[in-house]
Each structure stands twice: as structure tokens, then as C-alpha cells.
Amino acid sequence: MDNQGLTLLNRIKDSDIYFSFIKSPTAIVTAIILLIIFFCSFFVEIVAPFNPFDPSSLSLMDAFTPPSWSEDGVTKFFLGTDGQGRDMLSTILYGSRISLIVGFSAILFSLVLGVTLGLTAGYFGGKYEMVVMRFTDVQLTVPSILMALLVDGIARGIISKELHNEMAIYVLIFAIGISEWPQFARVSRAATLVEKNKDYVSASTIIGVSNITIMFKHILPNILRPILVIGTIGLALAIITESTLSFLGVGVPPTTPSLGTLIRIGNDFLFSGEWWITFFPAIFLVILAFSINLLGDWMRDTLNPKLN
Amino acid sequence: MLVVAFVSFSLFTFVGDPINNMVGEETSDEERAELRETLGLNDPVYVQFSRFVINASQGEFGISYQLRRPVSDLISERLPATLELVIISALIALTSGTLLGVYTGINRKGFLSDTILAISLLGVSLPTFVIGILFIYLFAVILGILPSFGRGEVVDLGFWSTGFLTISGIKAIILPSVTLSLFQMTYIIRLVRAEMMEILQTDYIKFARARGINEKSIHYKHALKNGLIPVITIAGINIGTLIAFSIITETVFQWPGMGFLFIQAVKFVDIPIMSAYLVFIAFVFVMINFIVDILYYFIDPRIRVKAEAVSG
Amino acid sequence: MSFLKINNLSVDYEMRRETVYAAKNVNIDVNRGEILGLVGESGSGKSTVGNAIINLIDEPGKISNGSIVLDGINILEDPENIAKYRGKKIGLIFQDPQTSLNPILTIGEQLIETIQTHLNLNTDDARSKATNLLKEVGIKDAEIRFNNYPHQFSGGMRQRVVISLALCCEPELLIADEPTTALDVSIQSQILDLIKRLTKERNLAVILITHDMGVIAETTDRVAVMKNGDLVEIGPTKEILTKPKEIYTRSLISSVPPTNKKISRFKIIEKENKSQSDTNIKILNRWVKKEISNKDLVQVKNLSKTFDDSFFTESSKNSVMAVNDVSFNIKEGQSFGLVGESGSGKSTIAKMIVNLFRPSSGEIYFNDICITKIKSNKEMMKFRKQIQMIFQDPYSSLNGRLKVKDIVSEPIKLHNPSISSIDLDNYINDLLESVELSRQSANRYPHEFSGGQRQRISIARALATQPRLLVCDEPTSALDVSIQAQILNLLKDLQEQLNLTILFISHDLPVVRQMCDRIAVLKNGKLCEVALTEDLFVKPTHNYTKELLTLMPKIESIYN
Numbered sequence A: 001m002d003n004q005g006l007t008l009l010n011r012i013k014d015s016d017i018y019f020s021f022i023k024s025p026t027a028i029v030t031a032i033i034l035l036i037i038f039f040c041s042f043f044v045e046i047v048a049p050f051n052p053f054d055p056s057s058l059s060l061m062d063a064f065t066p067p068s069w070s071e072d073g074v075t076k077f078f079l080g081t082d083g084q085g086r087d088m089l090s091t092i093l094y095g096s097r098i099s100l101i102v103g104f105s106a107i108l109f110s111l112v113l114g115v116t117l118g119l120t121a122g123y124f125g126g127k128y129e130m131v132v133m134r135f136t137d138v139q140l141t142v143p144s145i146l147m148a149l150l151v152d153g154i155a156r157g158i159i160s161k162e163l164h165n166e167m168a169i170y171v172l173i174f175a176i177g178i179s180e181w182p183q184f185a186r187v188s189r190a191a192t193l194v195e196k197n198k199d200y201v202s203a204s205t206i207i208g209v210s211n212i213t214i215m216f217k218h219i220l221p222n223i224l225r226p227i228l229v230i231g232t233i234g235l236a237l238a239i240i241t242e243s244t245l246s247f248l249g250v251g252v253p254p255t256t257p258s259l260g261t262l263i264r265i266g267n268d269f270l271f272s273g274e275w276w277i278t279f280f281p282a283i284f285l286v287i288l289a290f291s292i293n294l295l296g297d298w299m300r301d302t303l304n305p306k307l308n
Numbered sequence B: 001m002l003v004v005a006f007v008s009f010s011l012f013t014f015v016g017d018p019i020n021n022m023v024g025e026e027t028s029d030e031e032r033a034e035l036r037e038t039l040g041l042n043d044p045v046y047v048q049f050s051r052f053v054i055n056a057s058q059g060e061f062g063i064s065y066q067l068r069r070p071v072s073d074l075i076s077e078r079l080p081a082t083l084e085l086v087i088i089s090a091l092i093a094l095t096s097g098t099l100l101g102v103y104t105g106i107n108r109k110g111f112l113s114d115t116i117l118a119i120s121l122l123g124v125s126l127p128t129f130v131i132g133i134l135f136i137y138l139f140a141v142i143l144g145i146l147p148s149f150g151r152g153e154v155v156d157l158g159f160w161s162t163g164f165l166t167i168s169g170i171k172a173i174i175l176p177s178v179t180l181s182l183f184q185m186t187y188i189i190r191l192v193r194a195e196m197m198e199i200l201q202t203d204y205i206k207f208a209r210a211r212g213i214n215e216k217s218i219h220y221k222h223a224l225k226n227g228l229i230p231v232i233t234i235a236g237i238n239i240g241t242l243i244a245f246s247i248i249t250e251t252v253f254q255w256p257g258m259g260f261l262f263i264q265a266v267k268f269v270d271i272p273i274m275s276a277y278l279v280f281i282a283f284v285f286v287m288i289n290f291i292v293d294i295l296y297y298f299i300d301p302r303i304r305v306k307a308e309a310v311s312g
Numbered sequence C: 001m002s003f004l005k006i007n008n009l010s011v012d013y014e015m016r017r018e019t020v021y022a023a024k025n026v027n028i029d030v031n032r033g034e035i036l037g038l039v040g041e042s043g044s045g046k047s048t049v050g051n052a053i054i055n056l057i058d059e060p061g062k063i064s065n066g067s068i069v070l071d072g073i074n075i076l077e078d079p080e081n082i083a084k085y086r087g088k089k090i091g092l093i094f095q096d097p098q099t100s101l102n103p104i105l106t107i108g109e110q111l112i113e114t115i116q117t118h119l120n121l122n123t124d125d126a127r128s129k130a131t132n133l134l135k136e137v138g139i140k141d142a143e144i145r146f147n148n149y150p151h152q153f154s155g156g157m158r159q160r161v162v163i164s165l166a167l168c169c170e171p172e173l174l175i176a177d178e179p180t181t182a183l184d185v186s187i188q189s190q191i192l193d194l195i196k197r198l199t200k201e202r203n204l205a206v207i208l209i210t211h212d213m214g215v216i217a218e219t220t221d222r223v224a225v226m227k228n229g230d231l232v233e234i235g236p237t238k239e240i241l242t243k244p245k246e247i248y249t250r251s252l253i254s255s256v257p258p259t260n261k262k263i264s265r266f267k268i269i270e271k272e273n274k275s276q277s278d279t280n281i282k283i284l285n286r287w288v289k290k291e292i293s294n295k296d297l298v299q300v301k302n303l304s305k306t307f308d309d310s311f312f313t314e315s316s317k318n319s320v321m322a323v324n325d326v327s328f329n330i331k332e333g334q335s336f337g338l339v340g341e342s343g344s345g346k347s348t349i350a351k352m353i354v355n356l357f358r359p360s361s362g363e364i365y366f367n368d369i370c371i372t373k374i375k376s377n378k379e380m381m382k383f384r385k386q387i388q389m390i391f392q393d394p395y396s397s398l399n400g401r402l403k404v405k406d407i408v409s410e411p412i413k414l415h416n417p418s419i420s421s422i423d424l425d426n427y428i429n430d431l432l433e434s435v436e437l438s439r440q441s442a443n444r445y446p447h448e449f450s451g452g453q454r455q456r457i458s459i460a461r462a463l464a465t466q467p468r469l470l471v472c473d474e475p476t477s478a479l480d481v482s483i484q485a486q487i488l489n490l491l492k493d494l495q496e497q498l499n500l501t502i503l504f505i506s507h508d509l510p511v512v513r514q515m516c517d518r519i520a521v522l523k524n525g526k527l528c529e530v531a532l533t534e535d536l537f538v539k540p541t542h543n544y545t546k547e548l549l550t551l552m553p554k555i556e557s558i559y560n
Helices: A002-014 A016-023 A025-042 A088-124 A126-141 A144-158 A161-196 A199-207 A211-248 A259-267 A276-303 B002-014 B018-022 B029-038 B045-057 B071-106 B111-125 B128-142 B167-199 B203-210 B215-253 B258-267 B271-299 C046-053 C079-085 C107-118 C123-136 C155-167 C185-202 C213-219 C237-242 C247-255 C346-353 C377-386 C404-415 C421-434 C439-443 C451-463 C481-498 C509-515 C533-538 C543-551 C555-559
Strands: C004-014 C019-030 C035-040 C061-070 C090-093 C173-177 C205-210 C222-227 C230-236 C296-308 C319-331 C335-340 C361-366 C387-390 C469-473 C501-506 C518-523 C526-532
Touching: A016 A025, A025 A088, A025 A276, A088 A126, A088 A161, A088 A211, A088 A259, A088 A276, A126 A161, A144 A161, A144 A211, A144 B215, A144 B258, A144 B271, A161 A211, A199 A211, A199 C387, A199 C404, A199 C451, A211 A259, A211 A276, A211 B111, A211 B128, A211 B215, A259 A276, A259 B128, A276 B111, A276 B128, B071 B111, B071 B167, B071 B215, B071 B258, B071 B271, B111 B167, B128 B167, B128 B215, B167 B215, B203 B215, B203 C090, B203 C155, B215 B258, B215 B271, B215 C107, B258 B271, C004 C046, C019 C035, C019 C046, C019 C061, C019 C205, C019 C222, C035 C046, C035 C185, C035 C213, C046 C061, C046 C090, C046 C173, C046 C205, C090 C155, C107 C123, C107 C155, C123 C155, C155 C185, C173 C185, C185 C205, C185 C213, C185 C543, C205 C213, C213 C237, C213 C555, C222 C237, C222 C247, C230 C237, C230 C247, C237 C555, C247 C481, C296 C346, C296 C501, C319 C346, C319 C361, C319 C501, C319 C518, C319 C526, C335 C346, C335 C509, C346 C469, C346 C501, C377 C387, C387 C451, C404 C421, C404 C439, C404 C451, C421 C439, C421 C451, C451 C481, C481 C509, C501 C509, C509 C533, C518 C533, C518 C543, C526 C533, C526 C543
Parallel strands: C019 C230, C035 C205, C035 C222, C090 C173, C173 C205, C335 C501, C335 C518, C387 C469, C469 C501
Antiparallel strands: C004 C019, C004 C061, C222 C230, C296 C319, C296 C361, C518 C526
């Protein structure tokens, strides 16, 4: 068993992917940035200087403090405070945690749903495949924002207001997840079709291996590459979608603000000159999305067998 | 289309009690029952559905819960705003996106290409609303040269109101349309680039080179024509996405279009508007797909001319 | 002085981790009116040399050394001017006619464009020149077909169009890179004849790049042999083929399956795995060897298979009858060959026998039991043990994500679920040694092996369940000829020692002659002839068989 782990590590070390990773400064830098962000978000209670949700620690006297490097700033509030005296840095960190949780969960949900449907559709073919593909085609013409809005809207209508606030995050995850699954399904199916025609699948069939085993032991590992690329880019998209929805006011409830909510709140103060309240959350969001996209792009280039 | 109508209809009927939404809490039970009768809500489901479809095809969607006005009026008021915005954005995104995509596809290395690509990656990472806010801050607050909200003066042409004929109208459309187009433009750039790069690797390009055809011809005559075929599909989906994203842009710029209307509807669970919007969107998408299919037929000879392989 | 003289040509590819020397100091010359064959196995560098002549080397490759002198001028000196030579003085054609033509332009447009790039003709003159050219390469109704799109031509016709495009500006040198490899034997001979005719009529200098020795023997005047980037030998074809000087050349020639006689084993001069000893089939210890009866092990009766539209993209018909009322029997212990060109249905029949899909009509009997009627999975499993298959493409027949031992153990574990892990390991090792692979191979991944070695792994996997029938679907068509010889020898040995019955499918007649006792010839899904091998080759009865035998390129023709 030890041997297995070691050989896996060795295999990764020897692989082309690792090689390109080491050689590519962009990949390393983005990976580091992302790791820092993830770490801070998940250990936010330790990392953040203040807890912005604790009303006792807030004081209106501190409200509207500009960032520490400007004239009226103080070092205590590194990026300044908002209209209620909350430290910007802390709120951003808490907010990014929400954004990340929603983003990851949504894309995970999408991935599992989409890959399962796409894989089985491509493998079994026939009417089942036709039906699944029709669904994906139809849904692909609907932009994901719209889809997420619709699902959210319907949910609001069905669930009562109080329950909705509690469940908002789950509804949101479901809404965004539902809007992204067709991409995974489409890619999985296309890749499955290619693999299905390869002889090693025929060989296993002739041996008598069951369909499920073939799909998950043989085909799935071989179609992971394009799925991974789409997954990364989808993650960035999910995060942006969530922040957009929150910005529009139909995302996470105000009790658990995400980066999008923060930007919306800050927007109101933009014209009166307190630019930092909206600016910093926005920059953070962009850095997050940009790093993920960059990494995804690098992955796509490295994992593409044609361009070499 | 029928599927969409059914979905709309179910929204209408089953999601929440329409009466509750329409009237205040104080209305007595008697009055509610009366209203129910007038609206025909006591009729069996299939009767209601067919009534819905008939009404819908005539553009009649009922009355907005929240605003107390006929939905069709609301839509026709807002439609021109959204459409003008979408059309301009589409033009910007498609033309610049294709041009830049072709350029970076052909010139794979080089400073300009790399810069364009880096910016395009940034564009995909910037949510539309952030761009919008940034623009407003930059151009309206700091520079003060462009308006930050509204449509400016519009000219009423009977069934259509246009902002193109006034200077303030044109000024007003600049920021929103550029904001809206940015996300799509970056997407198109990357797509066209990927297409071009793939085509330039094919055997027939290699063979054309082997015959001495000059690079310019190869790029524009051979590669580009083949590359445009998939772009057409994308252009179709693009317009759909633009309409969706216009929701965001309209909110940021307070542009009085259908998207803004829809968001309010979702917030207040205003079902008639939601279902009307749905039907409308579906209609637009079906039309777009149809047009794309027709275009494909004209452009790709493999579809147009059936393969009658003559052996010998 | 030679028309084309290549001096000390070296081409390097700088890859991620190492530099590959695709061509090393190659010296070749060609004269007008002669066809020079450039032959070698995969990785020999023959295509690289062809591409280098017109500077079509893609990045990361580059010409690192040497000169190419065409008609007295060193064309490498001025790389920018190379474009002038392309098409005008040098014509190049590729292997696959399907992908060589731009699908959205008519062939007329592509012809006129090429003509007007190099020659100063107005559109009408260009048009008539192009039409005449089409006639010259043998395309009927040239005026009408001028306005057709590439997808409206069949494979052979398309290659003719490609040739016309390469020649339309009257080049003096033609480079043909595997021009007939993707075509059927009957079309192949037509295209080769066309090239020979054009060489004479236009006094062309021609470089014909191929891996097929038979083609070399029948078409070329002189031949250059390459291996791993080096030029091994060059000289008149007759001399090189009858009295080769170098070991590699001799090994190459002796690996080619003779077309005029049956031999028991291929002579191997250079073995692939240096550590190979003579075949030591260790799994013999475990093999329950059945006595060979004189019965038919396999009976195929009136087998038919129709595919509907979704399987074929080009045909405008609604359904295709891939297999049409085919019947034959295979005796136990025999080697039975199924021969045909593409579209003959041979692969489809094989796939029905291993139950990859069901026939539309007809029955298949194995050991007197009708396997096409079996419905339950359990019943089917019993037969799956006894019928196994090896495939054509060594790269797609192994799951790249699994180690060799997992690939080979899959059938074992499925059919013997209670086998202990020590037993399993031993069995795997025995299997690997029986196919002449080392024990250490078990822990490696497929991509660490060459094509020939991968086929051996496939064979090991197929033998794991101790099958009685081994179906071989073009098992060596994708391999170099020297590797092919070794794999075929291996199969022969295995058959003999394990009393296997073999169904051998191929389009390559000489190979089938060496491997099989009886042969069935198929054309377009129909059975043309079934006979004992020697009878088929010496006294063919069906016209199609006679045609195939006449047209196939024979290396022995050099002796005429």
C-alpha cells in the first residue's frame, strides 16, 4: 500500500504536467495566490483582524474610515471601514469565504450531475442519449444567469419568505449548479464517444466486464482532462455568477454577505466619495476570478495534446 | 415553444396564490372569491392553459401584480430600450471580437498578441457589473463626460422609441453598450483564436503552402472562411447571452429596459412579468436558432451539396 | 549532374525534454525521368526529408545543416524564396486525400488559384489549363467536375485531384509522401501507374516516400533506405533488393512476407528485445490443452448485418448492408483468414463473432451451440472466456491509465474471482514471459512501450482466459514490417503450442498467405471465394480474387 502512494507521487513527478508547471511562472504564481486566498478564507476566524459580525465590537465612530495609507486612515483598519464601522479587510475575507463555498459547491454539483449524465448518454446511446442531449441543447441556449435567476425566482415563489432566507444558500448553489451542468454533460459525452470507440473498451466488453465497470473504471479516468479544464473555468464563472446575483439583490441573504453583496452595498457610497467600500471587494473578486481563469487557461494549454 | 408556454403557465398557476399576491391583506374573503371568479381561476386547468396560450400569442399576458398595469404595455414600453442596447453591444462584440481573434490566431507570438490575450483573460474575470461600476466612476464621476444613468432623450416613433436620434441618447448608450459587450467580446476573441489556430494546423493548409500559395491568401481566403463557420453558431448564442446580461447592465445603469423589469419581478415574485419574459426570451432563442440553421445551409457546401460520390 | 542533390541534410526537433535528430547528414540525389524510392519504417526520417526539401518543417523542427541543390541552385540559402519554388518547381502530395483539400472551395477554384499564383494567365486560360489537367490525370467529365466540391469525390478520385493540383504549374520535381497508403489495393495500382506515366511524359524527377517494399519493387528505379534519421543504403532498386549490403536492409527485406510461397517462420535478423531467448511458453503449464478433433469449432451461417444512417456519414443512402449472407466454417486448430479491402465487411464479421454486436440475420455456432441466440449474461460469460480478440491499433487497445498488470489481470479476476493474489501475480508473469516481455513490464504503463510491445501485451491479455478461439483483427497492419515479422512468428508459435484456433483478418494478402490454412475473400459484404491457401493463390477461381492477386504490389517483381 505504501508502494502505491509513492509510485503515484513519482508518477506525478515524472509527468509532463508537473514539468510544465515547474517551468511556467504564471502557473506557479497563480497557484500560490489561490492557495493563500483559500487558506485565509477557510481559517478566516484566525486570520481576520476583526469579526465584523460581532455587534459589540463595532462602533459608529469608526465608520467611514479611509484606508490606512490615506490622510485620515489608521493602521488598525488596514483597508478602511464601511458605513457601520466594520473593518473592510475582515468583511472581505468573510465575504470571500461565502463566495468560495457557493462557487465550489455549485460547480461540484454541476460536475457530478453533468458528467454522470454525459458519460452514460455517450456510452449507452440510443433514445436515452437523444433525450439527454436535447435537454443540454435547449438549456445551453439559455444563458446561465437567466437560468439561475429563474430557478431562484421560482424558489422564492414556492418557499415562504422566512424559510427562504435560511435556505437561500442552498437554493443559490442549486440554481447556479443547474445552470452549468450542460457544459459538463456535453464535454463528457463527446469525450466518452471518442473513448467508446477505442479498442480497449471493446477488449473489456469481450472479456465480459460489466457496463458500469467499463464506464467508471476505464472511460472516466480517460475523460478527466477536458472536464478538469471546464471545471476550473466553470468555477470562476460560478463565483462571478454568484456575485452578480448577490449584487442584483437576489443572491445570498444579507446576513451572510458575499463579495457581490459587499460591492452592492458599497456602490451606494461611491458617489459620496467613499470609494474604498466598493473598490476593495471588487478588486479582490477580480483577482480571485482572474487567478482561477489563468490557471484554467494554463491547464488547457498544457493538457492539449494537439498543440505540441 | 409549447414546452416553454407550459412552464410559464405552471409558474403562473401553481407558484403562489395569485390572488394573495395581487391584493393586500385587508381584502375580505368575499372580495377574493369574486376576483377569483372574474379572472377565471376556478376553471379547470386545461381551460386555463388554452386561454393562456391564446392570450399569449396575441401578446396578452395579464396584469402585473406589483405595478397593476397590463404586462403587454410594460413590455412594449421597455422593449426598444433593451433591443437597442443589445444590438449595439452585439455589433461591438462581434466585430472587434472577430478581428482581434483572427489577429491573435494568425500572429501567435508577439507583444500585441500577448497583450490582447492578457486583457481578454481579464475581461472574462471581470463581472459585468464591476465593469459597469468602474466605467460609471471613471467617466461620470471623475471625468464627468458621459451620463451615468438613464437613456437620455428619446424620440417617439409610434410603436418604437429610439435614443439614436438625440445626442444625449447617443451619449447615454455608449457606456452601457461597451460594458455589455466586453464580456462577450473577450469570449469571442478566445473562440476565434482557437478556431484559427486549429485550422492553420490542418493538412489542407499545409498542402496550400506546399503549392506556393502566399501566406496572406492562406490566412484570409482559406483559413478564415473555414473558421467563420462555427463562429456563426456562437454569434447566435451570443445574442441570447447579451439579452440575459442586459439584465445586469440595465440595473447598474438604470436603463429602462426589460431586464430591469425582470429583476424587479423576481424580487417581488411578480409572476405575470416573469412568465411573459420567459415566453419572450424563448421566442427570441428559437428565432435565432432558426436563422443560424439557415445561414449554415448557405455557407457550408458540405451541407448544401449532397455527397454523391462518383467512383471510378 | 543530378537534378536534385541533397547534401549532408540534418533536421533537429527541440522537444520539451530532449532534442530529436530526425535526419542526420543525409545525402540523396535524383535525376529527371526517374523515380527514387525513399523507404523506411516509422521514425526513419523519410517524411522529414521530403518536407525539408520545400522547407515545410513545422516548429519546433529546423534544418540545422546541409544544402539542397535543385538544378544547380542551393535553395536553402534563401529561405524566404522557397515559396517561389513551391508549386512552381517542386510539387508535393500527401498521404490522405481526404484532408488535403479545402472543403469549402470547389476544386476548380483551388486549381485556378494555384495556377494564377505562379503563372501569368487570365481566368479563362487558367480554367482551360486546369480542365485539361483533370483529364490528364484521368477524371472523366472534367468540365462538370470542375465545379464540384472535394467531398463529392471518392478516395481514389480525390488523390487524382491532389496530383493535378501538385502538377498544375509544371514543376520538375514531384515529392509523393505515402500517396497510396490510405487507398485500397485496386486504386493504389491505378495511382501508381498514373505517377509512372506522368514521370515519363513530363520527364519529372520523383521522390516516392513509402514503407511498402512491394511498391518500391514495382514502381521505383532507385531506392534509398533510411533508419532513425540515417541513410543506410542507396542504389538501383534491383541491386538493393536482390543484393543488399547492410544488415538493416537485409533484415527489412527478409521481414517482408513473400507473395509467392508459404514459409513456416519469418527470418529475424535483428530482434527488437535484445534479451529475447527462443520462445518459452510458460503458460503451457497451466493451459488445459485440448486434443484437436476434426470438428468445426466455428460455423457461420447466412450472416448479415445492416447498419442504418447514423453509422455512415458520407452515404446518402439510408442503410448500408455491411455483411450480406456470409457462410463459412473454421475447423478446430486451424488458422482461417478473412481477406478484403475496406468496406468488405471483414471487421464487422469478426465483431459479430466476438459478440460486440448482434447480426441482423443469420447464426453463429461455437462448438455446436448457437451463440447469437444467447440472451442471458451468465450464459454469455461462458463463451466470452473461450473467444478473445486482438486489435489493429496498439495505441487504442490498451487503457493508458492502467498498469500492464491491471490490464492483464482484469480478465483473470473476472473469470476466476477466487484466485489468490500470489497465484495471480505468478500467472501474470507467466503470461508476460510467454509473449517475450520481462516480468518488470507488469508494473509499467502502456506509454512506456513501443507499438510491437503493446501488441504483445494485448496478446497476453487475450490469452489470460485460455480461449479456444483467438480473433486477430489486422493485428500487424499498424506495425513496422520488421516488428510485424516478429509478432507473426509469435502468433504462429502460440498457436502451435496451445492448439489455438485463429481467425485472422487482414487486407494484406501476403501476410494472410503466411499465416492461414484456409482463406475467405470478401467484397462489399459478400463472400467471393473460400479455399485452401495454396489453392487460392495458385488457382484462384473468382474474378475479384484474381484481380487482387494481380494488383497487389510484389517485392518479387524485381526479379522480372
